[in-house]
Amino acid sequence: MAIVAIGIAMTMVSPFFFQAGNFLNVARAVAITGIVAAVSTPMLISGNVDLSVAATMGLSGMTAGALLVQELPVPVAILGALVVGLLMGFVNGVIVVKFRVNSLIATIGTAFIARGVAFVINSGRSVFIPAESYVNLGQGSALGIPKPVFYTVVAFAVIGFVMRYTKVGAHIYAVGSSPEAARRAGISVPKITWGVFLASGFFSALAGVVLTSQAGSAFPYGGQGRELEIIAAVIVGGTALTGGRGSITGTILGVVLLGIIANSLNLMGLPAPYQDISRGLLLVAAVATDQISGRTLGGRGVFRGLRAGTEEA
Amino acid sequence: MSVDRGQVVIEGIGLSKSYGPITALDNVDIEIRAGEITALVGDNGAGKSTLIKILAGAVTPDAGEIRINGETVVLRTPADARDLGIETIFQDLALAPDRDVVTNLFLGREVLRKGLGGKIGMLDRRAMEAQALTQIDALGVNIPRSTGVSIGEMSGGQQQSVAVARGAFWAKTGMFMDEPTAALGVRESSRVLQLARQIAGSGVAVVLISHILPHVMELADRVVVLRHGQKVAELTEDISMDRLVTLIVGVDANDAAT
Numbered sequence: 001m002a003i004v005a006i007g008i009a010m011t012m013v014s015p016f017f018f019q020a021g022n023f024l025n026v027a028r029a030v031a032i033t034g035i036v037a038a039v040s041t042p043m044l045i046s047g048n049v050d051l052s053v054a055a056t057m058g059l060s061g062m063t064a065g066a067l068l069v070q071e072l073p074v075p076v077a078i079l080g081a082l083v084v085g086l087l088m089g090f091v092n093g094v095i096v097v098k099f100r101v102n103s104l105i106a107t108i109g110t111a112f113i114a115r116g117v118a119f120v121i122n123s124g125r126s127v128f129i130p131a132e133s134y135v136n137l138g139q140g141s142a143l144g145i146p147k148p149v150f151y152t153v154v155a156f157a158v159i160g161f162v163m164r165y166t167k168v169g170a171h172i173y174a175v176g177s178s179p180e181a182a183r184r185a186g187i188s189v190p191k192i193t194w195g196v197f198l199a200s201g202f203f204s205a206l207a208g209v210v211l212t213s214q215a216g217s218a219f220p221y222g223g224q225g226r227e228l229e230i231i232a233a234v235i236v237g238g239t240a241l242t243g244g245r246g247s248i249t250g251t252i253l254g255v256v257l258l259g260i261i262a263n264s265l266n267l268m269g270l271p272a273p274y275q276d277i278s279r280g281l282l283l284v285a286a287v288a289t290d291q292i293s294g295r296t297l298g299g300r301g302v303f304r305g306l307r308a309g310t311e312e313a
Numbered sequence: 314m315s316v317d318r319g320q321v322v323i324e325g326i327g328l329s330k331s332y333g334p335i336t337a338l339d340n341v342d343i344e345i346r347a348g349e350i351t352a353l354v355g356d357n358g359a360g361k362s363t364l365i366k367i368l369a370g371a372v373t374p375d376a377g378e379i380r381i382n383g384e385t386v387v388l389r390t391p392a393d394a395r396d397l398g399i400e401t402i403f404q405d406l407a408l409a410p411d412r413d414v415v416t417n418l419f420l421g422r423e424v425l426r427k428g429l430g431g432k433i434g435m436l437d438r439r440a441m442e443a444q445a446l447t448q449i450d451a452l453g454v455n456i457p458r459s460t461g462v463s464i465g466e467m468s469g470g471q472q473q474s475v476a477v478a479r480g481a482f483w484a485k486t487g488m489f490m491d492e493p494t495a496a497l498g499v500r501e502s503s504r505v506l507q508l509a510r511q512i513a514g515s516g517v518a519v520v521l522i523s524h525i526l527p528h529v530m531e532l533a534d535r536v537v538v539l540r541h542g543q544k545v546a547e548l549t550e551d552i553s554m555d556r557l558v559t560l561i562v563g564v565d566a567n568d569a570a571t
Contacts, residue, residue, distance in 0.1 A: 170412075
C-alpha cells in the first residue's frame with residue numbers, strides 16, 4: 001500500500017519516476033543493503049541482532065583489496081573475504097552462545113574491533129583494486145540488470161527459501177519465538193544461534209566484496225553506518241525485534257520502500273539530510289503502527305494488508 | 314498398542330535425588346501402568362516434580378533404576394525419554410507463541426519431504442497439516458482448525474489443549490502432566506482433564522500431578538502420595554478427600570503404607 005501511494009505521488013512530482021531506468025536506479029542503490037538485510041531477517045527472527053554487519057563489510061572488503069594488491073588470484077581474494085566474514089560470525093557466536101552476552105552488546109564490540117582492524121590493514125588508506133576481473137563482478141550489467149542486483153536477488157531467494165520451506169527455517173522461528181519451548185522440543189538453540197551468526201558474517205562479507213568491486217577500490221570505512229539502515233529496512237518490513245515473527249517478503253518490501261523514498265527525494269532535488277529525516281520518520285511510523293495494530297488486530301508491520309495472502313504460515 | 318491395560322510400562326526403582334543438603338527424593342519405587350491415570354500428590358517440596366522430571370529425562374537421579382517396557386534405560390536428556398514414547402506437558406506452556414498449531418505440533422520433529430527436497434531439509438507441510446488435523450479431530454479439541462493462526466492469539470485453555478494434543482500425538486508409552494490445569498479456568502480445566510482420560514483410554518500410561526484434589530479423586534485410577542521425598546502411600550480405592558489430606562500433610566503417618 002505504502003509503495004503504491006508513494007509511487008503515485010512521485011509520478012505526479014517527477015515524470016522520471018516511472019521510467020524503467022529509474023527502477024534500475026532504485027534497485028542498484030539498495031542492492032548492497034539488500035544482501036545484508038536479507039540475512040538480518042533470520043537474525044532478528046531468531047531473537048538476536050548483529051550490529052557488526054557493516055564493519056564486517058568494511059573488513060572483508062579491505063581483506064580482498066589487500067590480497068589483490070599482493071597479486072593473488074581473484075578467487076583467493078574473494079575466499080579470503082568470505083573467510084573473514086565467517087570468522088566474524090564465529091566470534092560473535094562464541095560471545096553470544098558461550099559467554100551468554102546479549103547479541104546487541106556483543107556485536108557492537110566486535111564491530112569496533114573489525115572496523116579498527118580494517119583501518120590497520122593499510123594504515124587507514126584505501127586500496128585501489130588492480131584486478132579487472134574482480135571489478136567486473138560488481139560493475140556494469142548483465143541482461144540489462146545491474147550485476148549487484150543479481151547477487152541481492154540470489155541472497156533473498158536462498159534465505160527466503162530456507163526460512164519458508166525448510167526445517168532450519170522453522171527452527172529459527174521457534175528459537176526466536178520461545179527459546180525455552182524450542183529447547184524442550186529438542187531443538188539446539190546454540191546451534192541455531194551460531195548458524196545465523198555464521199550466515200550473517202558470510203553474507204556481510206559477500207556484500208563487502210560486491211561493494212569493493214563496484215567501487216573499484218576498498219575503503220577501511222566501507223559500509224560505515226549501513227547497519228542501522230539495514231535493521232530499519234527489516235523492521236519496516238514487519239519483522240519483530242523481539243524475535244519469532246517476520247518474513248523475507250516483508251524485508252524486500254522494506255528495502256524497496258526505503259530505496260524508493262531516497263530516490264524520490266533525489267528526484268525532487270532534496271539534499272541528503274532530508275533523506276535521513278524521512279527514513280527516520282518512516283521507521284518510527286512503522287514500529288508505532290506495529291505496536292498499535294499488534295494490540296488490536298494482531299497486526300505485523302505496515303505491510304500487513306499487502307502481505308496478508310503471502311504471510312508465512 | 315500391544316500392551317494391555319494395567320501392565321506396568323514405566324518403572325522407577327529406588328530413585329533418589331539430592332540438591333546439596335536437601336533431599337528431594339528418597340528411595341522411591343513407582344510403577345506406572347498402561348491405560349491408567351496415576352495421580353501424584355503431595356505438598357510443595359514433596360518431590361512430585363523431581364520424580365516426574367527423572368522419569369522424563371530432565372533430571373538425572375543420584376541413585377536408582379528406570380525401566381521402560383521392562384528394559385532398564387538411562388535417560389540423559391528429555392529427548393531420550395521422548396524417543397521411548399514419553400511426553401511431558403508442563404504448566405508453563407512449551408509452545409512457540411508466534412507459530413501456528415501445525416508448526417507447534419511438529420516442533421523439533423518436523424516431517425520432511427521425500428526424495429531430494431527432504432535431503433536439503435524441505436518440510437512436508439501438507440503431510441504435517443493433514444496429520445495435525447486428524448489428531449485434532451480425533452481428540453475433539455476445541456482449537457481453530459485453520460492453519461496460520463498463531464498460538465499466542467488463542468485462549469489459555471486452547472493453548473493447553475494444543476500442548477496436550479501434541480503430547481498425545483507423540484506419546485506411545487507415557488504422558489506426564491505437571492499441573493496441566495494450574496493456569497486454566499474451571500471449564501477449560503475439565504476439558505483438559507477429559508482429554509487426559511481419553512488419552513489413557515487409548516492405552517497410554519498417564520501421570521497427573523495436581524494440587525486440586527477433587528480432580529485427582531475424579532480422574533485417577535491410582536494415587537501415589539509423596540511426603541518429604543518419600544512415597545507414603547499408593548491407593549487404588551477408598552480415595553477420599555480426608556484420607557488424601559491426612560496422607561499429604563502427615564498428621565497420622567503410621568497408617569500410611571497401605
